[in-house]
Amino acid sequence: MWEFVQKHAGDGVEIIILAICIYQIYRAFRATRGAQILVGLGAILVVLTLIAGIFHFEVINWLITRAAALLAFALLVIFQPELRNALAKLGSSRLFSFSSTRRVAFLERFTDAVIALSKKRIGALFAIQRSISLKTHLESGVVLDAQFSPELATSVFFPKTPLHDGGMIIADDRVAGAGCVFPVSQRELTDRSLGLRHRAGLGLAEESDAVVVIVSEETGSISICVDGAFHRNLSEKLFREKLSQIFLPSDEPDETEPDQKLDREDPVAPARDRNLVSD
């Protein structure tokens, strides 16, 4: 028995390490579009390997071994957006740049602005940059580099004003720009009434680690998209709590259930040390 353990201990450790790695990769990618392709490819590969093994199909076996290298390359292409984000997160600082006093003051002003917009039923889309730069999206809008205030937010999103279409990008506690076009999410949403504003917010949260806040023009409802989760129809209290949780992480645990959980359970990654949107 002891001999057996000694002989196979290495194999056991290897299996555990591989299982942890595969599970972590699965967790990181399971809610992405690429994951569905990966599951499909994996299923085909398993079935073919089994059939080839049972019936000793040599040609299929040969093809499977050769296809492995091609598959590795295909995975790099399929998961290019996810890999880019993961590498960007790795290379970025996770420390909040602006002081906690400034952060709290900004959160106060920001919450007031969102609640005021919601009460007036003025549609709005905010993206608060964290570690991944939103510079490419800023280029699609108008650079402002202004101090954030509820008055400014209302003016920007007021219907028919030149900047009301599109999203506002906030980097640290400043408005980097407005009228920005965000990537529209392609995922299936259970609620068909959600239009482009919500899809654009969700799309940006899928592509980056930004905290996206959406105010519906139709209903005045407030939603947050963060780390792939979609928290919809938040009450004033829940909205304040959710923002505190995200930006002042020592607060109480999450009470809200995300509607469209994309299962990226990354911890909150605070913004970088810069005033405007970074390179």
Ligand SMILES: Nc1ncnc2c1ncn2[C@@H]1O[C@H](COP(=O)(O)OP(=O)(O)OP(=O)(O)O)[C@@H](O)[C@H]1O
């Ligand atoms: N790709 C995009 N990036 C940023 N903003 C966008 C994008 N697409 C649409 N929008 C904004 O969304 C507005 C249209 O919202 P739409 O009514 O389709 O969305 P909605 O999710 O139903 O929101 P609401 O509840 O406010 O109506 C546009 O006027 C524009 O300001």
